[in-house]
Amino acid sequence: QKEVEQNSGPLSVPEGAIASLNCTYSDRGSQSFFWYRQYSGKSPELIMFIYSNGDKEDGRFTAQLNKASQYVSLLIRDSQPSDSATYLCAVSITGGYNKLIFGAGTRLAVHP
Amino acid sequence: DTGVSQNPRHKITKRGQNVTFRCDPISEHNRLYWYRQTLGQGPEFLTYFQNEAQLEKSRLLSDRFSAERPKGSFSTLEIQRTEQGDSAMYLCASSTGQAVGNSPLHFGNGTRLTVT
Numbered sequence: 001q002k003e004v005e006q007n008s009g010p011l012s013v014p015e016g017a018i019a020s021l022n023c024t025y026s027d028r029g030s031q032s033f034f035w036y037r038q039y040s041g042k043s044p045e046l047i048m049f050i051y052s053n054g055d056k057e058d059g060r061f062t063a064q065l066n067k068a069s070q071y072v073s074l075l076i077r078d079s080q081p082s083d084s085a086t087y088l089c090a091v092s093i094t095g096g097y098n099k100l101i102f103g104a105g106t107r108l109a110v111h112p
Numbered sequence: 113d114t115g116v117s118q119n120p121r122h123k124i125t126k127r128g129q130n131v132t133f134r135c136d137p138i139s140e141h142n143r144l145y146w147y148r149q150t151l152g153q154g155p156e157f158l159t160y161f162q163n164e165a166q167l168e169k170s171r172l173l174s175d176r177f178s179a180e181r182p183k184g185s186f187s188t189l190e191i192q193r194t195e196q197g198d199s200a201m202y203l204c205a206s207s208t209g210q211a212v213g214n215s216p217l218h219f220g221n222g223t224r225l226t227v228t
Contacts, residue, residue: 004154008152034216034217042221043203043219043220043221043222044155044203044219045219046216046217046218049216088154088155090154099145099157099160099168100155100157100217101157102147102154102155102156103154104152104153104154105153105154
């Protein structure tokens, strides 16, 4: 079982819609959860992080965490074509010095 | 804050040759990480430094790989006797020494290695 799992996609949504990206993780001791965006050929860039159960909002982005279900998600409201990228879920594992374990990413395509 | 800098951006080498990559982290960051990413996959952890000490090394890192961070500043990653399977994007990231939630990883632009 992979430590961090994501649906590879592509997830295709129309412009202006809500994109919902999901991630599950296996280590129950995981403490912090990160979403990175990666454009093709570029390096990952941090969108947001969450470490408490519930929702965390930042602009058009909302991260949701449910530790009991070992599930974290990212919602993108009012999706734009510029949001088209691969979204990587990353988990800080127990005792891991901030070492992040990444999922394989979900490719999002926002079409006009 | 000039960000994490990696050199070179691209490296093409023949199988069996040695290559070395350099990473300059954000100046106030004392933690430095190397990751490797292949097409369609997320970054895979290779190794981690806190200041000059290499504190963790992945089992992915064979004996042909070595990393250093002299004086806790820049870091180098060397691959000896390269193999075609080493072809990947090598990413460097840095963070501060603060609590996990307050010190996310900041990535450099990566070095793309192609072994022919």
